[in-house]
Amino acid sequence: MVRKPAKSDVKPDAKAAASTRKPNMREAILAAAEELFSTYGFNAVSVRDIAQAAGANPGSVTYHFKTKDGLLLEIYRRHCGPMNRRRSELLAAARRVRDLQDRLEAIVRAYVLPAFTSGSDLAGGGTRFTRLRAIMSAEGNEVVRRIIAQTFDDTSHAFIDAIHESLPHIPRTDLVWRSHFLLGALYYTLVTPERVSRLSRGSADGTDAGHAIEELVRATVAALQAAPLEQGTLAPRKAPGTSPGRVLT
Numbered sequence: 117m118v119r120k121p122a123k124s125d126v127k128p129d130a131k132a133a134a135s136t137r138k139p140n141m142r143e144a145i146l147a148a149a150e151e152l153f154s155t156y157g158f159n160a161v162s163v164r165d166i167a168q169a170a171g172a173n174p175g176s177v178t179y180h181f182k183t184k185d186g187l188l189l190e191i192y193r194r195h196c197g198p199m200n201r202r203r204s205e206l207l208a209a210a211r212r213v214r215d216l217q218d219r220l221e222a223i224v225r226a227y228v229l230p231a232f233t234s235g236s237d238l239a240g241g242g243t244r245f246t247r248l249r250a251i252m253s254a255e256g257n258e259v260v261r262r263i264i265a266q267t268f269d270d271t272s273h274a275f276i277d278a279i280h281e282s283l284p285h286i287p288r289t290d291l292v293w294r295s296h297f298l299l300g301a302l303y304y305t306l307v308t309p310e311r312v313s314r315l316s317r318g319s320a321d322g323t324d325a326g327h328a329i330e331e332l333v334r335a336t337v338a339a340l341q342a343a344p345l346e347q348g349t350l351a352p353r354k355a356p357g358t359s360p361g362r363v364l365t
Contacts (some may be wrong), residue, residue: 142180146169154248192267195245200271202230220282232325246306
């Protein structure tokens with residue numbers, strides 16, 4: 117369960133923001149909201165919390181963004197506009213690659229690369245925004261679902277279509293599942309790179325973006341190329357000790 121920020125959590129940040137905030141109050145509100153949403157989730161954060169963290173008053177938030185929903189939409193737009201444009205540019209170049217194997221790798225890299233290449237949390241990509249996206253996806257809020265669909269569905273369809281052109285023998289539905297798994301791997305790789313370093317006992321550096329990109333591209337390409345999952349090939353597994361008519365749900 118996401119814990120709502122207590123006043124004691126927000127006040128120190130608010131004081132710091134008030135003393136060092138930028139002249140542009142709109143940007144200060146966006147930065148404060150993104151930090152709070154990425155830490156506590158959308159549902160647990162109020163307009164008052166955001167205003168306090170930005171060193172503003174609640175009226176400033178509603179003046180610039182109307183509602184909390186509008187504020188979240190603007191956060192997605194400012195991050196994902198540049199990221200989606202870069203993905204589209206790279207995808208267009210990848211689709212011109214003649215060799216199908218090389219094309220597939222280029223398509224996957226075109227999707228992955230822009231999420232890693234941001235040097236700032238205020239541009240496309242960024243660890244903080246990736247953490248926010250992961251939390252938003254997990255909350256199941258209808259407003260969040262609508263914003264995610266509005267922001268990403270067109271680009272996602274374009275990538276899935278391009279992958280299907282390279283792998284026409286695999287049903288598009290299978291490729292949708294596999295692309296969905298790529299998104300989860302991308303979230304986890306960006307948000308918890310230290311886990312790679314720990315589990316490899318230091319032989320791998322989870323913060324090495326170049327290495328992470330190539331490992332993710334290689335694993336995804338292999339998954340995409342796996343044989344199609346034909347219906348009826350996998351029977352439901354029965355729990356040990358259960359009767360033949362009972363399966364796990």
